[in-house]
Amino acid sequence: MVLFYYIIFPGFLATFIAGGVASWIERKLTARIQTRVGPPFLQPFYDVRKLFIKEITIPEHSSRSIFMISPIIALASITVVATIVGLNLINPAYGFNGDLIVCVYLLLIPSLCVILGASASGNPLASLGASREMKLVLSYELAFWASLAVPVLKTNSIRFIDIIGFQALNGSIAGSLSGIIAFIVAIICIQAKLAKVPFDIPEAETEIAGGAYIEYSGPLLGFFKITQYMMLIVLPLFLLEIFWGPMNFSVGILKYLLLLTIIIMLENTNPRLKIDQAVKFFWFGLLPFGVISIILAIIGM
Amino acid sequence: MSKAAILSRSIWVFHFASAACNNCDIELIDALTPRFDLERFGIKLVGSIRHADCLLVSGIMNEKGATRLKFLYDIAPKPLAVVTFGSCGASGGLFTNSYNFYGPPDKIIPVDAYIPGCPPRPEAIIDGIVKVVKKLRNV
Ligand code: SF4
Numbered sequence: 001m002v003l004f005y006y007i008i009f010p011g012f013l014a015t016f017i018a019g020g021v022a023s024w025i026e027r028k029l030t031a032r033i034q035t036r037v038g039p040p041f042l043q044p045f046y047d048v049r050k051l052f053i054k055e056i057t058i059p060e061h062s063s064r065s066i067f068m069i070s071p072i073i074a075l076a077s078i079t080v081v082a083t084i085v086g087l088n089l090i091n092p093a094y095g096f097n098g099d100l101i102v103c104v105y106l107l108l109i110p111s112l113c114v115i116l117g118a119s120a121s122g123n124p125l126a127s128l129g130a131s132r133e134m135k136l137v138l139s140y141e142l143a144f145w146a147s148l149a150v151p152v153l154k155t156n157s158i159r160f161i162d163i164i165g166f167q168a169l170n171g172s173i174a175g176s177l178s179g180i181i182a183f184i185v186a187i188i189c190i191q192a193k194l195a196k197v198p199f200d201i202p203e204a205e206t207e208i209a210g211g212a213y214i215e216y217s218g219p220l221l222g223f224f225k226i227t228q229y230m231m232l233i234v235l236p237l238f239l240l241e242i243f244w245g246p247m248n249f250s251v252g253i254l255k256y257l258l259l260l261t262i263i264i265m266l267e268n269t270n271p272r273l274k275i276d277q278a279v280k281f282f283w284f285g286l287l288p289f290g291v292i293s294i295i296l297a298i299i300g301m
Numbered sequence: 302m303s304k305a306a307i308l309s310r311s312i313w314v315f316h317f318a319s320a321a322c323n324n325c326d327i328e329l330i331d332a333l334t335p336r337f338d339l340e341r342f343g344i345k346l347v348g349s350i351r352h353a354d355c356l357l358v359s360g361i362m363n364e365k366g367a368t369r370l371k372f373l374y375d376i377a378p379k380p381l382a383v384v385t386f387g388s389c390g391a392s393g394g395l396f397t398n399s400y401n402f403y404g405p406p407d408k409i410i411p412v413d414a415y416i417p418g419c420p421p422r423p424e425a426i427i428d429g430i431v432k433v434v435k436k437l438r439n440v
Binding site: 035037039040042043047049050055213214215217218 | 308311340348351352377378379380
């Protein structure tokens with residue numbers, strides 16, 4: 001049964017398929033904004049299928065084992081988060097004490113894997129991408145934790161089940177002043193976690209040619225692609241669960257689509273920042289709001 | 302399903318411009334603009350040869366370009382389609398008698414398709430791509 005949860009539903013397979021659809025929505029909406037027709041519905045799956053018939057090339061000066069294993073670790077960790085977040089949606093009784101904290105730590109691992117893999121590949125552009133990713137992680141992570149402190153302070157618990165239960169009784173956390181500020185901060189932070197424009201600085205297709213992913217090919221790149229698709233599902237659902245509950249099935253999908261649209265709109269209406277601008281933005285622009293929301297939460301607003 | 306048919310649904314293109322007069326490169330960018338929208342066919346431009354399924358060569362080959370082209374072909378993950386772009390890529394075009402002309406790309410690496418024209422219009426590019434895709438899918 002546990003294996004079923006991890007591999008089929010709500011773990012790997014279900015999240016992957018949903019993530020592919022979400023990625024199609026993202027590309028289609030982007031295309032419509034630019035008055036294009038956009039890709040066919042199955043395009044994300046065609047891309048992944050194609051990557052799995054390609055050859056794996058390993059750069060000459062790379063550290064072979066780390067280069068090969070980091071995409072797999074990234075995929076494994078996001079699968080665990082998908083399972084925890086998904087099971088909490090279906091039946092919160094599956095949770096355990098501290099699952100919120102475990103999730104936030106596991107969400108960090110894909111970024112670390114990108115850094116590891118890129119540094120292991122021995123390509124100068126990839127190491128540039130890795131160093132940018134590192135700075136980006138250092139800048140958004142504090143603001144993200146600050147925003148997560150609000151639901152934890154309000155419910156006095158680090159379990160999903162208590163947060164969801166609290167919202168079922170008292171209305172969603174985003175309904176309060178501190179909650180809505182923290183929610184907005186968290187949305188901007190997941191934009192950086194998803195490495196979407198304006199925070200796609202580590203990949204920056206047009207300046208460092210795919211950056212961190214530059215040496216990856218075939219199935220290894222496919223694992224990273226699947227990880228990205230799954231992040232597109234897991235991160236918004238994670239935020240919805242702790243900020244904008246309670247959720248039943250149909251309302252949940254509507255809320256998710258709304259959040260996805262916000263992410264896509266942010267992506268399409270902003271230019272890419274430089275890394276120093278991004279660090280400044282998160283530390284001096286966003287973090288103060290996170291602190292304000294914590295103070296508001298403590299005085300009970 | 303054959304590998305070629307799978308490949309034909311999602312072609313990521315790496316553009317290698319070797320001493321083109323730049324007109325071909327501009328027309329290629331034209332084909333990616335909203336007006337012609339190559340993403341309809343699952344085609345996109347990538348920045349790294351490791352991600353590429355199609356190596357697009359424009360311009361003539363001189364000595365330096367030829368070694369680079371060979372190197373790119375060697376490190377690219379297979380299966381890989383090689384397409385030359387413009388008259389220059391096909392035969393040398395109006396630079397055939399130039400002092401630095403090394404030879405057309407198909408002297409250096411195997412080429413799968415040619416898109417002729419000086420430069421090819423975006424419509425010609427899309428037509429060429431559709432022909433390649435049809436051939437890959439055997440229809
Ligand atoms: S084919 Fe014509 S347009 Fe293209 S690079 Fe050659 S000379 Fe320029």
